[in-house]
Each structure stands twice: as structure tokens, then as C-alpha cells.
Amino acid sequence: MSTSPKLKLYEEFASIARALGNAHRIDILEHLGQGERGVDALAAKIGLSTANTSQHLQQLKRAGLVESRRDGKYILYRLKGDNVLALLGTLFEVGxxxxxxxxxVLRGYFHERDDMEPVSHEELLARSRDGLVTVLDVRPKDEFAMQHLPGxxxxxxxxxxxxxxxIDPAQEVIAYCRGPYCVLSFEAVAALRQRGIKAWRLEDGLPEWRAAGLPLEPS
Amino acid sequence: MSTSPKLKLYEEFASIARALGNAHRIDILEHLGQGERGVDALAAKIGLSTANTSQHLQQLKRAGLVESRRDGKYILYRLKGDNVLALLGTLFEVGxxxxxxxxxVLRGYFHERDDMEPVSHEELLARSRDGLVTVLDVRPKDEFAMQHLPGxxxxxxxxxxxxxxxIDPAQEVIAYCRGPYCVLSFEAVAALRQRGIKAWRLEDGLPEWRAAGLPLEPS
DNA sequence: GCTACGTTCAAGTAATCTATTGAGTGATAT
DNA sequence: ATATCACTCAATAGATTACTTGAACGTAGC
Structure with missing residues (x-):
């Protein structure tokens, strides 16, 4: 007998998992979670050659995790559907x-276990209504310019x-980044706490904020 | 500079994804979703050699997806935590x-798109209260014996x-199996419909039913 | 003790994956 | 046209993975 339909099906699921089975490709997905990007721009962010990045993107495309469109001489890639972010999320949770x-690795950033605990976006909204909070975006300037949380x-x-x-030391700081396990926000919170500033990290990153239907600037 | 903490973290996540990146290992996880099993028993179910199955299990263990305990001369493997099933679920959804x-592949079982639509467990409970429904477990006898839905x-x-x-042709049939994409229930529903019996498949399999905290026999 | 059984380990082969290099393609700009 | 830019393709070397075989290990029962 040839491969059963069951194995054929599982082979398809496995090929999706294999597409996630490389640190650089996870990095790519996290970056694409913020919005469309061209190959070179991604390659620069991630620190790979253009050719290599292109091949990773094509693997992700074959697995149905990203899609692309042409815009002039650029080819822009983006995540395919919302469930890709959900998949990454559950993968991170299991991890x-x-x-x-x-x-x-996560513990390496903090001495106390409690310092790691993140703030949910509901909490952020509640606290920022009282004006007691600085919302800090620790991503590079260009990513902030594309889109960021209001205020x-x-x-x-x-x-x-x-x-x-x-940074006003009288206020609490809530730092966020590209995604729930983007280490930039971990680093930032650790650095701020060392200087006696009350800082937490936002549980989600920008893409999860967007997926929750919350407002962004510029919208 | 050596690999950044970010890449180290992503490498860990990627290694989990790689563990899911093989059809046989997904099959193993689905079987373990039903309960503990020894290596040989699993190997027989899946159709691999003992040595090969053992090695797959060790990969899954290294990835933190399964854990094992010794019972006499058997070593029993089981899923590690509930989130593994959730991860498989989102993987299947993305697929x-x-x-x-x-x-x-899924469409191959049915002519009409609607025939594929599954019944949720809430629906099953509601319909079976009225006694109009035959709940059909299409798994092999030994798996049924270990645990199955009440009635x-x-x-x-x-x-x-x-x-x-x-099978009473006057009743509707709801068939279930090992998991949401266990093809046994697809085959069964397709076969029953060809014979004019009203049949649907349950959206979830036995492990999801258990995860939802619903009763089982024997409990 | 010895033997049987369930499982793991170690070695080897074939296949697949990663990253590099350099050539090739399609679109814009001159 | 021709040059340039953004990207893809093809070929390659080195690493990793899947499966087989046969030996080794740990436990249970004699």
C-alpha cells in the first residue's frame, strides 16, 4: 500500500511544523507580524544574506505561513491569516x-521571578487612563515609525x-516590543529596574495588540 | 559575538517545532493523547520498528512534548501538559x-462541502439528551476499552x-475518533452517508473531550 | 545465578536542510 | 537600449535527520 491518507495529511501538518523549525524563520515571522516587508529589508533586520532570506521566505510560503505580492520592483511578504500568530503563540507557550x-534564558534577565510577570493589555489600558504610565516602545526607530501604540x-x-x-522616574513604565517573546522588552525592563524605575513588560507585542482590534498610530 | 539570547530562545522554540516536523511523530502524539502507552504498543499501532519508535519518542521528550515513567519492565510515555494538544490543534487549524x-485530502472523503462540517461537543450533548443520536466510536477495540465517551x-x-x-437507520450517527483530524471518523462518516445514514463527525476526538472536563467511561 | 522481555544505544547509509556563491529574471530609471 | 535594483534560481559543501541492524542495558520471573 502507498502512504495512507492519514499519513499524507500528517505529512502536510509536519511540513508546516518544519517550516517553523528554524530560529531565523521564527525571527522572520515575528518581523512580518508587524507588517509587510521586502526581502532586503527583512534580510538586513535579521542579519542574513538576501539570497538566504529569500529561500527562507519561500519555505514559509510553501508551508502556507506567509504570502507575497509585487509592488513595483519590491516583493512584499506578509503573514497569511491570523492563525499564524496564534500558532507562534502556542508554540512559545509550550516552550x-x-x-x-x-x-x-528568560530567567537570565531578572533576579526575581516576579519581575518577569507581564502586564496584560487590559491592565495597560486601565492604568494609562489614569495617566500614571509611560508606554515605552523599545523597537528601532523605523519600526516605530511604521506603526505603534497610541501615545x-x-x-x-x-x-x-x-x-x-x-523617562519620568515618578511614573511606571510599561515596555513593549515586536511580540510576546521579543527580548528587547525583556532587556529594557531589566535595565530600567536596575536603575530603580518601576517597569514591566506588556504581555503582547504590537501584532497581538492589532489582532485584538485595539487602536494604533498611525492607523 | 556568539549567538544572541534572542536567537538562543528562538532556537529552543524551533527545536520544538522540529519535533513536530515528522508525520510519524504527530501520529505518536495523537495516540498518546488518548493515554499512556509503552514503546512496543505504540510501535505496533503506528507501524514502525521498536527502535525507531523509541528514537522518535526521545526526540519528543527532548523537545518537552512528552514525558515518561517506568512501570515494571515497561516505560510508559504520555503527553507533557495540556498545551501540547493545544499546539497540535492550532497546527492543524493553520494547515x-x-x-x-x-x-x-479532507475533501477527498466527501462530495459535498457541507458533509465535512463537524458537530461540536455541545451539540452532541444536546442531541443525545433527546435520545435521537447514536454516538459511534470508530477506534480499534483496545482503545475503546481503555476509555470512551459515555454511551x-x-x-x-x-x-x-x-x-x-x-446501526439503527432511524437515528443520526455522530462518529468520533482519536482527535480532530483522525481520519477514521472521516472514513466512517463517508461510508455511512453512502448508505443513506445521517452521519456527522464530532469536531473533537477523545483527548479534547477529556481536556474539556467532560465525563468518560470508565472514568 | 540465568533467561526472557521491553527498551535504549551505537554505527552506518541515504535523504534532507542550511548557507554561500554566482548567474538569471523583471521592473524602474536614465 | 542599458544600467541598476530587488529578488530568485541553481549548484555546491557541510550538517542534520530517518531508519535499519545488532549489541547492550534494566527489570521480572524462574
Missing amino acids: EHNQAEVDK AKNIPVEELESRLSE | EHNQAEVDK AKNIPVEELESRLSE
Whole structure:
């Protein structure tokens, strides 16, 4: 007998999983979660050659995780459907709960377990209504420019130390980033706490905020 | 610079995805979703050699998707935590929505698109309260014996044709299986419909039913 | 002790995956 | 046209993966 329909089906599911089975491709997906991007732009962000990035993108495309369109001489890639973000989310959750290695890396940023606890977007909305909170976007300038949370202040992590004076120490800081496991926000919160500033990270990143139907700037 | 913490983290997530990146391992996970099993028993169900199955299980273990315990001379494997089933679920969803190939396989069982639509467990409970429904477990006898839905009748798919007389044609049939994409229930529903019996498949399989906290026999 | 059984380990082969290089394609600009 | 830019394709070397075989290990029963 040839391969059963069952195995054929599972082979398809497995091929999707294999597409997620490379750190760079997960990185690519996280970046695409923020919006469309061309190949070169992605390659630069991720630190791979153009050709290599292109091939990774085509694997993701074959797996049905991204799609592309032509715009002039650019070919813009984007996530295909909302469930890709959901899939990444559950993958991260399983990792956090079941993989000791993940916990170790995350714990590396903080001394106290509690420091790691994130703030939900409901909580952020509630606290920011009272005006007691600085919402901090720690992504690079160009990503902030594309889209960001309303009222957020942009200080890329690498500039954080030199621009500490811009942060009101009387306010709480809630930092966010590209996604729930974007380490930039971990780094930022750790750095701010070391300087005695009350800081938390937002549970979600920008794409999850968008998926929740919450407002963005520019919309 | 060595690999950044970000890439290290993503490498961990990717390794989990790679563990899902093989049809046989997905099959193994689906079987383990029903309960603990020893290596040989699994190997027989899946149709792989013991050594090969053992190695697959160890990959799944390294990825934190399964765990094991010794019981006498057996080593029993089981899923690690509830989120593994959730991960499989979202993987299947992405596959169904984004991969044309998946749709093609599923469609192969039915002529009409509507025939594919599953029944939720809420619906099953409501309809079976009125006693109008035969709940049909199409898994092999031994799996039925371990645990099954309350009041379910067991006819393994391969015996379905020869035991058609046992099914009351006046009643609707709701068939279920190991999981949401276990093809046994697809085959059964297709076969029953060809014979003019009103049949649907349950949206979930046995593990999802259990995860929802619903009663089972024997409990 | 020995033997049987269930499982794991180790070695080997074939197939697949990653990243690099350099050539090729399609669209815009001059 | 021709040049340039953004991207893809093809060929390659090195690493990883899947499965087989046969040996090794741990437990249970004699």
C-alpha cells in the first residue's frame, strides 16, 4: 500500500511544523507580524544574506505561513491569516512551560521571578487612563515609525542608557516590543529596574495588540 | 559575538517545532493523547520498528512534548501538559486554512462541502439528551476499552461494513475518533452517508473531550 | 545465578536542510 | 537600449535527520 491518507495529511501538518523549525524563520515571522516587508529589508533586520532570506521566505510560503505580492520592483511578504500568530503563540507557550532551557534564558534577565510577570493589555489600558504610565516602545526607530501604540514613546533599547533622562522616574513604565517573546522588552525592563524605575513588560507585542482590534498610530 | 539570547530562545522554540516536523511523530502524539502507552504498543499501532519508535519518542521528550515513567519492565510515555494538544490543534487549524493540500485530502472523503462540517461537543450533548443520536466510536477495540465517551457504541472502521445492521437507520450517527483530524471518523462518516445514514463527525476526538472536563467511561 | 522481555544505544547509509556563491529574471530609471 | 535594483534560481559543501541492524542495558520471573 502507498502512504495512507492519514499519513499524507500528517505529512502536510509536519511540513508546516518544519517550516517553523528554524530560529531565523521564527525571527522572520515575528518581523512580518508587524507588517509587510521586502526581502532586503527583512534580510538586513535579521542579519542574513538576501539570497538566504529569500529561500527562507519561500519555505514559509510553501508551508502556507506567509504570502507575497509585487509592488513595483519590491516583493512584499506578509503573514497569511491570523492563525499564524496564534500558532507562534502556542508554540512559545509550550516552550515556556515545557522546556527548561527557555525558562533559563528568560530567567537570565531578572533576579526575581516576579519581575518577569507581564502586564496584560487590559491592565495597560486601565492604568494609562489614569495617566500614571509611560508606554515605552523599545523597537528601532523605523519600526516605530511604521506603526505603534497610541501615545507610546520610542526609545530603542540600544539608546536606552543614554536617554534615561527622558523617562519620568515618578511614573511606571510599561515596555513593549515586536511580540510576546521579543527580548528587547525583556532587556529594557531589566535595565530600567536596575536603575530603580518601576517597569514591566506588556504581555503582547504590537501584532497581538492589532489582532485584538485595539487602536494604533498611525492607523 | 556568539549567538544572541534572542536567537538562543528562538532556537529552543524551533527545536520544538522540529519535533513536530515528522508525520510519524504527530501520529505518536495523537495516540498518546488518548493515554499512556509503552514503546512496543505504540510501535505496533503506528507501524514502525521498536527502535525507531523509541528514537522518535526521545526526540519528543527532548523537545518537552512528552514525558515518561517506568512501570515494571515497561516505560510508559504520555503527553507533557495540556498545551501540547493545544499546539497540535492550532497546527492543524493553520494547515486546514492555509494549505491547499490539506483541504484536498479532507475533501477527498466527501462530495459535498457541507458533509465535512463537524458537530461540536455541545451539540452532541444536546442531541443525545433527546435520545435521537447514536454516538459511534470508530477506534480499534483496545482503545475503546481503555476509555470512551459515555454511551458510545464501538465499531472499528474496518468492521463497519460488515456490522452495518447494528446501526439503527432511524437515528443520526455522530462518529468520533482519536482527535480532530483522525481520519477514521472521516472514513466512517463517508461510508455511512453512502448508505443513506445521517452521519456527522464530532469536531473533537477523545483527548479534547477529556481536556474539556467532560465525563468518560470508565472514568 | 540465568533467561526472557521491553527498551535504549551505537554505527552506518541515504535523504534532507542550511548557507554561500554566482548567474538569471523583471521592473524602474536614465 | 542599458544600467541598476530587488529578488530568485541553481549548484555546491557541510550538517542534520530517518531508519535499519545488532549489541547492550534494566527489570521480572524462574
